Amino acid sequence: MKYSVQKISKDVMKLYNQKLLLRILKDEGPISRSDLSKMTDLTLPAISEITKELESLNLIHNIGESRINRGRFPTMYQLKVDAFKVIGVTIRSNSIRVGLMNMTGEILYDKEQAQLNTQPEIIADAVSSLVDTILQEANTKKSEIRGIGLGMHGIVDAVNGISVYPPHLNWDNVPIRTLLEARIQLPVLVDNDCNTLALAEYWFGGGRNLNSFITLNVDYGIGAGIVVDGNLFHGRDFGAGQIGHVAISDNGPLCTCGKYGCLEALSSENAIIETIQKKVKQGYPSSIKEIEGNPEKITIHHILHAAAAGDELTLNTLNHAAHYLGIGISMLVNLFNPDKVIITGAVIGFKEYVLGTLKETFNRNALKTNVTHFELAASQLGDKADVLGAGSLWINELFKGNSSLTDLLHENKPVSL
Missing domain, CATH: 3.30.420.40 (ATPase, nucleotide binding domain)
Structure with a gap:
């Protein structure tokens, strides 16, 4: 059996080096050609050629010389961000x-x-x-x-x-x-x-400089973005990351996908809202009725206010959702063994009420060998x-x-x- 050897063309290598320099300039800020050469092991003539190309493309610009204590003042380059x-x-x-x-x-x-x-x-x-x-x-x-x-x-x-x-x-x-x-x-x-x-998260948030991590988005639905070896993992038919449609509870509620007991039907923003609306209608005592008298109009913002006020129904509902989220995250970690799981979405607004239960359930279900160097964190990127x-x-x-x-x-x- 013969195996073909993939050759890297000059154009491919040129493109790789161009983008390597762009990434360094993004992460390190203004930098000289000499420092770029040291950081990449590319020769100074090669660095000079690449910086000229990037300047001609209007992606970087020369911002002048940097004052140093001795020797020639180096010319500094930075991204032309706009x-x-x-x-x-x-x-x-x-x-x-x-x-x-x-x-x-x-x-x-x-x-x-x-x-x-x-x-x-x-x-x-x-x-x-x-x-x-x-x-x-x-x-x-x-x-x-x-x-x-x-x-x-x-x-x-x-x-x-x-x-x-x-x-x-x-x-x-x-x-x-x-x-x-x-x-x-x-x-x-x-x-x-x-x-x-x-x-x-990979370019601007908690996934920077990580080889493999997972972003779990808990919003009106639930899904995961999986990064393996620095690249998105899409799956054969683009269906990777659909953790929201993994059945967590045999007797759980009906999900939008048509199945019962999915994580999304138990722990998403919509699931939390629907659970509280249903229980308020059934007469469960809750101070949320003082915030919004019509159960049909209860939103995630009303729930956040009720949680802050210590409403028992709200806090119990959030803990119930967090319990199943912890199980879902443990499944991801047991399968992929990532460096980190970053939680995003509406649930971030409730982190002070849910993270304790979530982490407790996660630690109980995750393989100990997979969490030795693992980190679980909330996204810091904000609502945009x-x-x-x-x-x-x-x-x-x-x-x-x-x-x-x-x-x-x-x-x-x-x-x-």
Whole structure:
């Protein structure tokens, strides 16, 4: 049997080195060519050639000489952060959020609107309108935008830009990338929202410098973004990370996927709200009735206030959800043995009430050999992590992906992933 040897072309090596320097400049800030050479083991002539190329692409710039005590003053380089602007979009079950950001993940402008009509064409029109609004209000030309990144819940074909199955929208194989590109006239990258959140953590949050980690998004649904060897793990049919639809309880409630006892049906934001609404209607004593008298109108914000006030029904419901979350996280850790699990989503607002029970249940169920060097933490990225993650689809391409820098910077040119 013969084995083929993969040869790395000169162009591939050149691209790798270009993006390596961009990553160093992102992480280290202003730096000299001499220091770049020491950090990469590339020769000074090679570093000089790459910095000239990056300057010609308008991605970095020379900021002058640095004053040192002795010897020649070195010329310093840094990223030209506004040379690569992208827009992140998240389509949720009842709202759309759009954010404009630069290559360092700084969100320059963002906007959110309610969206009750979930027909694909209506959603695409609304996204296009929001993009136009945000560009106008941010005084930014469309020609300055390198692309649109979209994060969606459910199963997403990231290669072909298809929303395969988002249960909260009731879509079926919707070509959302095509719909958006036709309206906005900018290239679009699409992925599952848990994967985009993992990218946000990888580039800007708790996943930096980690080889393998998992982002668990506990919001109106539950899902995981899995990073293995520094890359997203999508699975054979883009279904990896659907921990929300793993059955945790045989006698649990009905889930949106049609099964009973799924983690999402027990521990998601929607599950918590529905449990409290149901028990208030059944007459369980709770101070939440003083915050919102109509059980049908109880929201996650009312629940947060009730928890802060020490309401027993609310705290018991949160502990119940946290118990099953701990089991779910232990499953992920037992399967993947990651460096870290980062919890994101609405549950972050309740961390002081749920983390104790969650960690207790997790420690009881996780293999001890898998937690020796393991860390469980809440995300520090804040409530704009979703649009940051969506935009990070392009930021990942800039700093690490296979797309050439020329293609990425060429307006409206399709990008091959």
